[in-house]
Amino acid sequence: QMNASGSVELRFRITSDGKVLDVTVFRGHPILAKAAVDAVQKWRYNPARLDGNPIEVEGRAVFVFTPH
DSSP: OOOOOEEEEEEEEEOTTSBEEEEEEEESOHHHHHHHHHHHTTOBOOOEEETTEEEOEEEEEEEEEOOO
16 A cells, blocks of 8 residues: 555564464565464464474564555
8 A cells, every 4th residue: 555665574473383473574674564474373274294293493484565
């Protein structure tokens, strides 16, 4: 809505049941960061597995915002 552009890098924890927790903004504009955090908190993953067992892992995402 604001025609803002830029990128936001997030780091977060993916639990053994695929939920995203502990989202941290690594870099990016605060207004864009809020939108990125809101989006990533809705994501669900198939959990990573080690020896067939679900495990917790670190996730990273980069959001690139461009004006329309």
